[in-house]
Amino acid sequence: MFFEACSAQQRLPAPSRVSAGPKSQLLNPFAYIRKIVLFLLIFSFGCSGMEQTEREKLRRANCKGEYIYRSKEDFFYPIAAPAHTPRAPYPWESESNLPRITKEFFRCKGSPLNPPIVDASDPEKITPCSDCEGGNRHGLPVIHNQENVYPILVDLLNYLQKKTGKRVIVTCGHRCPSHNTYADPAKENRTSKHQIGAEVDFYVQGMEDRPQEIAGLIMQYYQETPLYKADKEYLEFKRYDKSDTSIQPWLNKEIFLKINQKNENRDGDNRHPHPYLTIQVRYDMKTKERVQYDWTRANKNYPRGN
Numbered sequence: 130m131f132f133e134a135c136s137a138q139q140r141l142p143a144p145s146r147v148s149a150g151p152k153s154q155l156l157n158p159f160a161y162i163r164k165i166v167l168f169l170l171i172f173s174f175g176c177s178g179m180e181q182t183e184r185e186k187l188r189r190a191n192c193k194g195e196y197i198y199r200s201k202e203d204f205f206y207p208i209a210a211p212a213h214t215p216r217a218p219y220p221w222e223s224e225s226n227l228p229r230i231t232k233e234f235f236r237c238k239g240s241p242l243n244p245p246i247v248d249a250s251d252p253e254k255i256t257p258c259s260d261c262e263g264g265n266r267h268g269l270p271v272i273h274n275q276e277n278v279y280p281i282l283v284d285l286l287n288y289l290q291k292k293t294g295k296r297v298i299v300t301c302g303h304r305c306p307s308h309n310t311y312a313d314p315a316k317e318n319r320t321s322k323h324q325i326g327a328e329v330d331f332y333v334q335g336m337e338d339r340p341q342e343i344a345g346l347i348m349q350y351y352q353e354t355p356l357y358k359a360d361k362e363y364l365e366f367k368r369y370d371k372s373d374t375s376i377q378p379w380l381n382k383e384i385f386l387k388i389n390q391k392n393e394n395r396d397g398d399n400r401h402p403h404p405y406l407t408i409q410v411r412y413d414m415k416t417k418e419r420v421q422y423d424w425t426r427a428n429k430n431y432p433r434g435n
């Protein structure tokens with residue numbers, strides 16, 4: 130009886146089990162795939178771990194040590210300290226590719242296109258400060274009976290181009306009195322030597338932040354030029370301690386040399402972000418006279434157009 134009942138119970142659900150099997154597999158195929166992936170992952174990681182330990186065991190079994198034998202006479206080859214080799218100049222840095230500085234570079238930078246400046250501190254003043262008619266409409270001062278600037282300025286700037294292979298940018302050479310007032314109306318600028326062709330402001334392209342090197346080269350010019358040989362008044366530069374600049378200027382018998390830092394002495398002609406140098410002529414070697422500002426020379430000594 131019991132056997133019969135059991136067999137009956139076993140027999141009864143048989144059709145349902147047969148039908149349920151494939152249905153559950155169809156419903157959840159992802160579980161099957163997940164199992165395979167999991168198995169593969171475990172297998173691969175397990176294998177790689179095993180391989181590593183096996184490899185390490187082999188390495189240790191096979192590795193050998195060797196002694197390095199040295200004698201007392203052994204020495205290491207000395208390594209020479211690296212020497213600085215200055216790079217060869219680029220072709221465009223050759224002095225022959227630079228335009229030679231002439232008096233034309235010194236022409237007045239005034240322009241009739243510049244708007245007049247009205248003095249805000251003096252509203253009663255009716256006539257505003259106007260710029261000149263332009264450097265191409267009036268000439269340079271007459272020096273040694275010809276329209277020119279002092280030749281030492283031209284010579285020094287050409288020397289700098291030759292020594293550095295870099296271009297000298299003249300920001301201010303000659304200033305006629307109108308442009309001098311327009312560019313810098315300060316009282317102390319009224320006697321500027323720019324007006325008599327005896328002063329230049331400039332910087333060297335590519336060496337903008339090294340004005341002291343340029344100052345050194347200017348002093349070197351006096352050492353190298355035979356004309357000044359053995360004359361201490363030209364070879365030795367003194368310092369000038371009453372300057373408006375942070376670096377004390379230098380002077381010898383012939384020139385006065387000043388470095389204007391980035392934030393110093395900015396005027397209408399020096400609206401650039403670089404330090405610049407100023408050279409003033411103090412002594413004319415040709416006429417053997419001191420060079421000083423003179424109103425007549427500044428105002429009457431240069432040719433003007435109509």
Ligand SMILES: [Zn+2]
Pocket residue numbers: 237238239261262263264267304305306307308
């Ligand atoms: Zn001018």
